[in-house]
Amino acid sequence: xxxxxxxxxxxxxxxxxxxxxxxxxxxxxxxxSMRELAETVGVEAPSLYNxxxxxxxxxxxxCFKVANAFTGYLESAEAANGSSVTxxxxxxxxxxxxxxxxxxxxxxxxHEWKHLKEPYLSxxxxxxxxxxxxxxxxxENGIAAKAFKNVNPFVSVLTILSAxxxxxxxxxxxxxxxxxVLEDDMVNHLLKGIIK
Amino acid sequence: xxxxxxxxxxxxxxxxxxxxxxxxxxxxxxxxSMRELAETVGVEAPSLYNxxxxxxxxxxxxCFKVANAFTGYLESAEAANGSSVTxxxxxxxxxxxxxxxxxxxxxxxxHEWKHLKEPYLSxxxxxxxxxxxxxxxxxENGIAAKAFKNVNPFVSVLTILSAxxxxxxxxxxxxxxxxxVLEDDMVNHLLKGIIK
DNA sequence: CCTACCGATCGGTAGG
DNA sequence: CCTACCGATCGGTAGG
Numbered sequence: 001x002x003x004x005x006x007x008x009x010x011x012x013x014x015x016x017x018x019x020x021x022x023x024x025x026x027x028x029x030x031x032x033s034m035r036e037l038a039e040t041v042g043v044e045a046p047s048l049y050n051x052x053x054x055x056x057x058x059x060x061x062x063c064f065k066v067a068n069a070f071t072g073y074l075e076s077a078e079a080a081n082g083s084s085v086t087x088x089x090x091x092x093x094x095x096x097x098x099x100x101x102x103x104x105x106x107x108x109x110x111h112e113w114k115h116l117k118e119p120y121l122s123x124x125x126x127x128x129x130x131x132x133x134x135x136x137x138x139x140e141n142g143i144a145a146k147a148f149k150n151v152n153p154f155v156s157v158l159t160i161l162s163a164x165x166x167x168x169x170x171x172x173x174x175x176x177x178x179x180x181v182l183e184d185d186m187v188n189h190l191l192k193g194i195i196k
Numbered sequence: 197x198x199x200x201x202x203x204x205x206x207x208x209x210x211x212x213x214x215x216x217x218x219x220x221x222x223x224x225x226x227x228x229s230m231r232e233l234a235e236t237v238g239v240e241a242p243s244l245y246n247x248x249x250x251x252x253x254x255x256x257x258x259c260f261k262v263a264n265a266f267t268g269y270l271e272s273a274e275a276a277n278g279s280s281v282t283x284x285x286x287x288x289x290x291x292x293x294x295x296x297x298x299x300x301x302x303x304x305x306x307h308e309w310k311h312l313k314e315p316y317l318s319x320x321x322x323x324x325x326x327x328x329x330x331x332x333x334x335x336e337n338g339i340a341a342k343a344f345k346n347v348n349p350f351v352s353v354l355t356i357l358s359a360x361x362x363x364x365x366x367x368x369x370x371x372x373x374x375x376x377v378l379e380d381d382m383v384n385h386l387l388k389g390i391i392k
Numbered sequence: 393c394c395t396a397c398c399g400a401t402c403g404g405t406a407g408g
Numbered sequence: 409c410c411t412a413c414c415g416a417t418c419g420g421t422a423g424g
Binding site: 239240242243246 | 409410
Protein backbone atom coordinates (compact mmCIF):
# COMPACT_ATOMS: atom_id res chain seq x y z
CA UNK A 1 0.00 0.00 0.00
CA UNK A 2 1.16 3.45 -0.82
CA UNK A 3 1.95 5.72 2.02
CA UNK A 4 -0.92 8.07 2.77
CA UNK A 5 -0.14 11.73 2.54
CA UNK A 6 -3.17 13.17 4.26
CA UNK A 7 -1.93 16.72 4.64
CA UNK A 8 -1.05 17.32 1.03
CA UNK A 9 -3.95 15.42 -0.49
CA UNK A 10 -6.48 16.83 1.90
CA UNK A 11 -5.42 20.38 1.23
CA UNK A 12 -5.64 19.89 -2.52
CA UNK A 13 -9.08 18.39 -2.17
CA UNK A 14 -10.05 21.27 0.09
CA UNK A 15 -8.81 23.72 -2.49
CA UNK A 16 -10.90 22.07 -5.18
CA UNK A 17 -13.95 22.07 -2.92
CA UNK A 18 -13.49 25.71 -2.10
CA UNK A 19 -13.15 26.70 -5.75
CA UNK A 20 -16.17 24.54 -6.56
CA UNK A 21 -18.25 26.37 -3.95
CA UNK A 22 -17.31 29.70 -5.50
CA UNK A 23 -18.23 28.51 -8.99
CA UNK A 24 -21.42 26.75 -7.92
CA UNK A 25 -22.47 29.96 -6.21
CA UNK A 26 -21.63 32.14 -9.19
CA UNK A 27 -23.03 30.00 -11.99
CA UNK A 28 -25.09 27.28 -10.37
CA UNK A 29 -24.19 23.60 -10.06
CA UNK A 30 -25.45 22.48 -13.47
CA UNK A 31 -23.89 25.37 -15.33
CA UNK A 32 -20.47 24.78 -13.81
CA SER A 33 -18.34 22.44 -15.88
CA MET A 34 -15.51 20.35 -14.52
CA ARG A 35 -13.27 21.85 -17.19
CA GLU A 36 -14.03 25.29 -15.81
CA LEU A 37 -13.35 24.15 -12.27
CA ALA A 38 -10.09 22.55 -13.40
CA GLU A 39 -9.02 25.81 -14.99
CA THR A 40 -9.52 27.79 -11.78
CA VAL A 41 -7.60 25.13 -9.88
CA GLY A 42 -4.82 25.15 -12.45
CA VAL A 43 -4.95 21.62 -13.82
CA GLU A 44 -6.59 19.73 -16.69
CA ALA A 45 -10.04 18.34 -16.04
CA PRO A 46 -9.13 14.66 -15.74
CA SER A 47 -6.57 15.48 -13.05
CA LEU A 48 -9.34 16.58 -10.72
CA TYR A 49 -10.39 12.96 -10.40
CA ASN A 50 -7.17 12.09 -8.62
CA UNK A 51 -8.51 14.11 -5.69
CA UNK A 52 -12.27 13.83 -5.87
CA UNK A 53 -14.74 11.14 -6.83
CA UNK A 54 -17.19 13.10 -8.91
CA UNK A 55 -18.86 16.44 -9.43
CA UNK A 56 -21.82 15.45 -7.29
CA UNK A 57 -19.50 14.43 -4.47
CA UNK A 58 -18.28 18.02 -4.34
CA UNK A 59 -21.84 19.23 -3.89
CA UNK A 60 -22.43 16.65 -1.14
CA UNK A 61 -19.33 17.77 0.72
CA UNK A 62 -20.39 21.40 0.63
CA CYS A 63 -24.02 20.85 1.58
CA PHE A 64 -23.33 18.56 4.53
CA LYS A 65 -20.48 20.65 5.85
CA VAL A 66 -22.95 23.53 6.16
CA ALA A 67 -25.81 21.41 7.48
CA ASN A 68 -23.59 19.82 10.13
CA ALA A 69 -22.30 23.20 11.27
CA PHE A 70 -25.84 24.43 11.91
CA THR A 71 -26.97 21.22 13.56
CA GLY A 72 -23.91 21.15 15.78
CA TYR A 73 -24.41 24.71 16.95
CA LEU A 74 -28.09 24.23 17.73
CA GLU A 75 -27.27 21.18 19.85
CA SER A 76 -24.80 23.15 21.92
CA ALA A 77 -27.22 26.07 22.22
CA GLU A 78 -29.99 23.81 23.45
CA ALA A 79 -27.69 22.27 26.04
CA ALA A 80 -26.47 25.62 27.34
CA ASN A 81 -27.94 27.51 30.27
CA GLY A 82 -30.16 30.49 29.60
CA SER A 83 -33.69 31.45 28.61
CA SER A 84 -35.38 30.59 25.35
CA VAL A 85 -34.94 34.20 24.31
CA THR A 86 -31.20 34.00 24.82
CA UNK A 87 -30.93 30.68 23.01
CA UNK A 88 -32.90 31.99 20.06
CA UNK A 89 -30.85 35.15 19.93
CA UNK A 90 -27.60 33.21 19.95
CA UNK A 91 -28.86 30.94 17.20
CA UNK A 92 -29.87 33.90 15.05
CA UNK A 93 -26.44 35.41 15.56
CA UNK A 94 -24.80 32.14 14.58
CA UNK A 95 -26.79 32.12 11.36
CA UNK A 96 -25.65 35.63 10.60
CA UNK A 97 -22.04 34.75 11.33
CA UNK A 98 -22.22 31.70 9.08
CA UNK A 99 -23.66 33.79 6.28
CA UNK A 100 -20.96 36.42 6.60
CA UNK A 101 -18.03 34.03 7.05
CA UNK A 102 -18.91 31.06 4.84
CA UNK A 103 -20.74 32.92 2.17
CA UNK A 104 -20.17 30.62 -0.80
CA UNK A 105 -20.76 27.35 1.02
CA UNK A 106 -23.95 28.51 2.74
CA UNK A 107 -25.24 29.96 -0.51
CA UNK A 108 -24.61 26.70 -2.33
CA UNK A 109 -26.22 24.64 0.42
CA UNK A 110 -29.27 26.91 0.27
CA HIS A 111 -29.63 27.01 -3.50
CA GLU A 112 -28.12 23.92 -5.06
CA TRP A 113 -29.15 21.12 -2.69
CA LYS A 114 -31.83 20.05 -5.14
CA HIS A 115 -29.08 18.69 -7.38
CA LEU A 116 -27.94 16.24 -4.69
CA LYS A 117 -28.36 12.62 -5.65
CA GLU A 118 -30.12 10.01 -3.57
CA PRO A 119 -29.72 9.07 -0.82
CA TYR A 120 -28.00 12.36 -0.06
CA LEU A 121 -30.94 14.44 -1.20
CA SER A 122 -33.30 12.71 1.22
CA UNK A 123 -30.80 12.83 4.05
CA UNK A 124 -30.23 16.52 3.54
CA UNK A 125 -33.94 17.31 3.58
CA UNK A 126 -34.50 15.15 6.67
CA UNK A 127 -31.68 16.89 8.49
CA UNK A 128 -33.01 20.31 7.54
CA UNK A 129 -36.54 19.51 8.61
CA UNK A 130 -35.28 18.18 11.91
CA UNK A 131 -33.36 21.40 12.44
CA UNK A 132 -36.44 23.49 11.78
CA UNK A 133 -38.49 21.41 14.19
CA UNK A 134 -35.98 21.96 16.95
CA UNK A 135 -36.00 25.69 16.31
CA UNK A 136 -39.78 25.64 16.45
CA UNK A 137 -39.50 23.86 19.79
CA UNK A 138 -37.32 26.68 21.05
CA UNK A 139 -39.98 29.24 20.12
CA GLU A 140 -42.69 27.09 21.68
CA ASN A 141 -40.72 27.01 24.93
CA GLY A 142 -40.48 30.79 24.82
CA ILE A 143 -44.22 31.11 24.33
CA ALA A 144 -44.93 28.70 27.17
CA ALA A 145 -42.63 30.76 29.39
CA LYS A 146 -44.60 33.89 28.45
CA ALA A 147 -41.46 35.43 26.97
CA PHE A 148 -42.80 35.43 23.40
CA LYS A 149 -46.14 36.53 22.08
CA ASN A 150 -48.67 33.88 21.29
CA VAL A 151 -47.65 33.62 17.63
CA ASN A 152 -47.66 30.63 15.37
CA PRO A 153 -44.19 29.18 16.03
CA PHE A 154 -43.90 27.75 12.54
CA VAL A 155 -44.49 31.14 10.94
CA SER A 156 -42.04 32.77 13.34
CA VAL A 157 -39.26 30.35 12.54
CA LEU A 158 -39.96 30.66 8.82
CA THR A 159 -39.77 34.45 9.11
CA ILE A 160 -36.55 34.36 11.10
CA LEU A 161 -34.74 31.80 8.98
CA SER A 162 -35.77 33.52 5.78
CA ALA A 163 -34.75 36.95 6.95
CA UNK A 164 -31.33 35.75 8.03
CA UNK A 165 -30.86 33.84 4.84
CA UNK A 166 -31.46 37.08 2.99
CA UNK A 167 -27.91 38.08 3.86
CA UNK A 168 -27.11 36.19 0.69
CA UNK A 169 -27.98 39.42 -1.05
CA UNK A 170 -25.60 41.34 1.08
CA UNK A 171 -23.16 42.83 -1.38
CA UNK A 172 -20.33 42.69 1.09
CA UNK A 173 -18.52 46.02 1.43
CA UNK A 174 -20.91 47.89 -0.83
CA UNK A 175 -22.97 49.72 1.73
CA UNK A 176 -21.14 51.51 4.47
CA UNK A 177 -22.81 49.49 7.18
CA UNK A 178 -20.60 47.53 9.52
CA UNK A 179 -21.26 43.86 10.14
CA UNK A 180 -21.93 44.83 13.76
CA VAL A 181 -24.74 47.25 12.89
CA LEU A 182 -26.14 44.80 10.39
CA GLU A 183 -26.18 41.96 12.90
CA ASP A 184 -27.61 43.97 15.79
CA ASP A 185 -30.29 45.69 13.71
CA MET A 186 -31.44 42.42 12.23
CA VAL A 187 -31.44 40.59 15.56
CA ASN A 188 -33.45 43.41 17.13
CA HIS A 189 -35.92 43.53 14.27
CA LEU A 190 -36.55 39.80 14.48
CA LEU A 191 -36.61 39.45 18.27
CA LYS A 192 -38.63 42.57 19.00
CA GLY A 193 -41.19 41.29 16.55
CA ILE A 194 -42.07 38.36 18.77
CA ILE A 195 -40.97 39.28 22.32
CA LYS A 196 -43.81 40.26 24.57
CA UNK B 197 -49.27 37.64 -45.12
CA UNK B 198 -50.90 34.90 -43.14
CA UNK B 199 -53.75 35.83 -40.93
CA UNK B 200 -52.71 36.26 -37.32
CA UNK B 201 -54.35 34.01 -34.82
CA UNK B 202 -53.37 35.74 -31.60
CA UNK B 203 -55.71 33.84 -29.30
CA UNK B 204 -54.61 30.37 -30.21
CA UNK B 205 -50.92 31.11 -30.58
CA UNK B 206 -50.75 33.23 -27.47
CA UNK B 207 -52.40 30.58 -25.35
CA UNK B 208 -50.02 27.89 -26.59
CA UNK B 209 -47.07 30.10 -25.85
CA UNK B 210 -48.53 30.83 -22.44
CA UNK B 211 -48.92 27.13 -21.80
CA UNK B 212 -45.30 26.50 -22.70
CA UNK B 213 -44.17 29.35 -20.46
CA UNK B 214 -46.22 28.07 -17.57
CA UNK B 215 -44.84 24.54 -17.93
CA UNK B 216 -41.34 25.98 -18.22
CA UNK B 217 -41.78 27.88 -14.96
CA UNK B 218 -42.81 24.68 -13.19
CA UNK B 219 -39.80 22.79 -14.57
CA UNK B 220 -37.31 25.61 -13.97
CA UNK B 221 -38.54 25.78 -10.40
CA UNK B 222 -38.32 22.03 -9.86
CA UNK B 223 -34.99 21.30 -11.57
CA UNK B 224 -33.35 24.63 -12.21
CA UNK B 225 -32.95 26.37 -15.56
CA UNK B 226 -29.77 24.65 -16.67
CA UNK B 227 -30.94 21.20 -15.69
CA UNK B 228 -34.18 21.52 -17.60
CA SER B 229 -33.91 20.29 -21.17
CA MET B 230 -36.11 21.43 -24.01
CA ARG B 231 -36.91 17.78 -24.71
CA GLU B 232 -38.26 17.46 -21.19
CA LEU B 233 -40.29 20.63 -21.56
CA ALA B 234 -41.64 19.38 -24.88
CA GLU B 235 -42.74 16.15 -23.27
CA THR B 236 -44.76 17.91 -20.58
CA VAL B 237 -46.35 20.08 -23.26
CA GLY B 238 -47.09 17.04 -25.39
CA VAL B 239 -45.05 17.74 -28.53
CA GLU B 240 -41.60 16.94 -29.90
CA ALA B 241 -38.81 19.31 -28.96
CA PRO B 242 -38.41 21.05 -32.33
CA SER B 243 -42.10 21.93 -32.35
CA LEU B 244 -41.62 24.20 -29.39
CA TYR B 245 -39.74 26.59 -31.62
CA ASN B 246 -42.88 27.35 -33.59
CA UNK B 247 -44.12 29.17 -30.50
CA UNK B 248 -41.04 30.45 -28.74
CA UNK B 249 -37.71 31.85 -29.80
CA UNK B 250 -35.37 30.05 -27.45
CA UNK B 251 -34.95 28.57 -24.02
CA UNK B 252 -33.48 31.78 -22.67
CA UNK B 253 -36.44 33.74 -24.01
CA UNK B 254 -38.68 31.67 -21.74
CA UNK B 255 -36.59 32.66 -18.74
CA UNK B 256 -36.75 36.33 -19.76
CA UNK B 257 -40.53 36.22 -20.06
CA UNK B 258 -40.91 34.72 -16.60
CA CYS B 259 -38.42 36.99 -14.84
CA PHE B 260 -39.76 40.25 -16.28
CA LYS B 261 -43.39 39.31 -15.79
CA VAL B 262 -42.64 39.00 -12.08
CA ALA B 263 -40.41 42.06 -11.91
CA ASN B 264 -43.01 44.20 -13.67
CA ALA B 265 -45.78 43.04 -11.36
CA PHE B 266 -43.82 44.16 -8.31
CA THR B 267 -42.73 47.43 -9.85
CA GLY B 268 -46.28 48.19 -10.98
CA TYR B 269 -47.73 47.57 -7.55
CA LEU B 270 -45.16 49.69 -5.76
CA GLU B 271 -45.88 52.59 -8.08
CA SER B 272 -49.57 52.44 -7.30
CA ALA B 273 -48.87 52.09 -3.58
CA GLU B 274 -46.62 55.13 -3.59
CA ALA B 275 -49.27 57.17 -5.40
CA ALA B 276 -52.06 56.15 -3.01
CA ASN B 277 -53.12 58.07 0.05
CA GLY B 278 -52.06 56.85 3.45
CA SER B 279 -49.16 56.79 5.87
CA SER B 280 -45.80 55.18 5.27
CA VAL B 281 -46.81 52.42 7.65
CA THR B 282 -49.91 51.64 5.60
CA UNK B 283 -48.00 51.73 2.33
CA UNK B 284 -45.35 49.41 3.67
CA UNK B 285 -47.95 47.04 5.07
CA UNK B 286 -49.79 46.90 1.76
CA UNK B 287 -46.57 46.24 -0.09
CA UNK B 288 -45.64 43.40 2.28
CA UNK B 289 -49.09 41.90 1.78
CA UNK B 290 -48.69 42.16 -1.98
CA UNK B 291 -45.41 40.28 -1.76
CA UNK B 292 -47.09 37.54 0.24
CA UNK B 293 -49.97 37.32 -2.24
CA UNK B 294 -47.57 37.09 -5.16
CA UNK B 295 -45.66 34.31 -3.44
CA UNK B 296 -48.81 32.33 -2.72
CA UNK B 297 -50.51 32.87 -6.08
CA UNK B 298 -47.61 32.86 -8.54
CA UNK B 299 -45.39 30.44 -6.79
CA UNK B 300 -43.44 28.99 -9.71
CA UNK B 301 -42.86 32.25 -11.53
CA UNK B 302 -41.73 34.14 -8.44
CA UNK B 303 -39.48 31.28 -7.43
CA UNK B 304 -37.86 31.21 -10.86
CA UNK B 305 -37.40 34.98 -10.92
CA UNK B 306 -35.76 34.79 -7.50
CA HIS B 307 -33.47 31.84 -8.20
CA GLU B 308 -32.74 31.58 -11.88
CA TRP B 309 -32.27 35.20 -12.97
CA LYS B 310 -28.51 34.69 -13.02
CA HIS B 311 -28.95 32.63 -16.19
CA LEU B 312 -30.44 35.58 -18.05
CA LYS B 313 -28.36 36.73 -20.99
CA GLU B 314 -27.25 40.28 -21.58
CA PRO B 315 -28.71 42.81 -21.85
CA TYR B 316 -31.58 41.22 -19.93
CA LEU B 317 -29.42 40.30 -16.98
CA SER B 318 -28.31 43.89 -16.46
CA UNK B 319 -31.80 45.24 -16.99
CA UNK B 320 -33.23 42.83 -14.46
CA UNK B 321 -30.67 43.75 -11.83
CA UNK B 322 -31.15 47.45 -12.46
CA UNK B 323 -34.90 47.10 -12.09
CA UNK B 324 -34.53 45.12 -8.89
CA UNK B 325 -32.11 47.57 -7.36
CA UNK B 326 -34.41 50.45 -8.25
CA UNK B 327 -37.28 48.63 -6.56
CA UNK B 328 -35.25 48.14 -3.40
CA UNK B 329 -34.26 51.79 -3.33
CA UNK B 330 -37.88 52.87 -3.51
CA UNK B 331 -38.80 50.55 -0.68
CA UNK B 332 -35.94 51.98 1.34
CA UNK B 333 -37.35 55.42 0.63
CA UNK B 334 -40.67 54.30 2.06
CA UNK B 335 -38.98 53.22 5.29
CA GLU B 336 -37.01 56.46 5.43
CA ASN B 337 -40.25 58.42 5.15
CA GLY B 338 -41.67 56.41 8.02
CA ILE B 339 -38.61 57.14 10.15
CA ALA B 340 -38.79 60.84 9.33
CA ALA B 341 -42.46 60.82 10.32
CA LYS B 342 -41.51 59.21 13.65
CA ALA B 343 -43.66 56.19 12.81
CA PHE B 344 -40.72 53.80 12.61
CA LYS B 345 -37.81 53.33 14.95
CA ASN B 346 -34.51 54.87 14.00
CA VAL B 347 -33.24 51.71 12.29
CA ASN B 348 -30.99 51.36 9.32
CA PRO B 349 -33.52 51.42 6.45
CA PHE B 350 -31.37 49.23 4.26
CA VAL B 351 -31.22 46.49 6.86
CA SER B 352 -34.96 46.77 7.47
CA VAL B 353 -35.83 46.36 3.84
CA LEU B 354 -33.39 43.47 3.50
CA THR B 355 -34.99 41.78 6.49
CA ILE B 356 -38.53 42.31 5.22
CA LEU B 357 -37.89 41.24 1.64
CA SER B 358 -35.96 38.19 2.74
CA ALA B 359 -38.57 37.09 5.24
CA UNK B 360 -41.37 37.39 2.72
CA UNK B 361 -39.36 35.60 0.10
CA UNK B 362 -39.01 32.74 2.53
CA UNK B 363 -42.54 31.72 1.65
CA UNK B 364 -40.79 29.82 -1.11
CA UNK B 365 -40.29 27.17 1.49
CA UNK B 366 -43.91 27.12 2.31
CA UNK B 367 -44.99 23.57 1.52
CA UNK B 368 -48.47 24.64 0.53
CA UNK B 369 -51.18 22.66 2.32
CA UNK B 370 -48.79 20.76 4.53
CA UNK B 371 -49.20 22.60 7.77
CA UNK B 372 -52.70 23.31 8.94
CA UNK B 373 -52.17 27.04 8.92
CA UNK B 374 -54.46 29.12 6.77
CA UNK B 375 -53.04 31.64 4.35
CA UNK B 376 -54.80 34.28 6.40
CA VAL B 377 -53.00 33.39 9.64
CA LEU B 378 -49.75 33.06 7.78
CA GLU B 379 -50.09 36.47 6.18
CA ASP B 380 -51.23 38.29 9.32
CA ASP B 381 -48.64 36.70 11.59
CA MET B 382 -45.83 37.51 9.21
CA VAL B 383 -47.00 41.08 8.62
CA ASN B 384 -47.28 41.65 12.34
CA HIS B 385 -43.86 40.14 13.04
CA LEU B 386 -42.22 42.34 10.43
CA LEU B 387 -44.09 45.57 11.17
CA LYS B 388 -43.99 45.33 14.96
CA GLY B 389 -40.25 44.86 14.67
CA ILE B 390 -39.78 48.39 13.37
CA ILE B 391 -42.85 50.39 14.42
CA LYS B 392 -42.21 52.70 17.34
C1' DC C 393 -0.65 15.12 -13.73
C1' DC C 394 -1.21 14.71 -18.81
C1' DT C 395 -3.16 13.38 -23.79
C1' DA C 396 -6.56 11.13 -26.11
C1' DC C 397 -10.95 9.93 -26.26
C1' DC C 398 -15.89 7.97 -25.34
C1' DG C 399 -20.93 7.83 -25.16
C1' DA C 400 -24.58 10.82 -23.87
C1' DT C 401 -27.00 14.81 -24.17
C1' DC C 402 -27.59 19.50 -25.15
C1' DG C 403 -30.09 23.71 -27.86
C1' DG C 404 -31.42 24.43 -32.09
C1' DT C 405 -32.01 24.10 -37.56
C1' DA C 406 -33.40 22.13 -42.20
C1' DG C 407 -36.87 20.74 -44.72
C1' DG C 408 -41.23 19.38 -45.50
C1' DC D 409 -46.22 19.61 -36.06
C1' DC D 410 -42.87 15.90 -37.41
C1' DT D 411 -38.24 13.25 -38.73
C1' DA D 412 -33.61 13.65 -39.29
C1' DC D 413 -29.75 15.65 -37.95
C1' DC D 414 -25.75 19.04 -36.58
C1' DG D 415 -21.96 20.96 -33.93
C1' DA D 416 -20.86 21.76 -29.22
C1' DT D 417 -20.21 20.40 -24.79
C1' DC D 418 -20.81 17.51 -20.99
C1' DG D 419 -18.86 14.14 -16.96
C1' DG D 420 -15.82 10.82 -16.78
C1' DT D 421 -12.30 6.84 -18.18
C1' DA D 422 -8.07 4.55 -20.20
C1' DG D 423 -3.57 4.40 -20.11
C1' DG D 424 0.70 5.94 -19.11
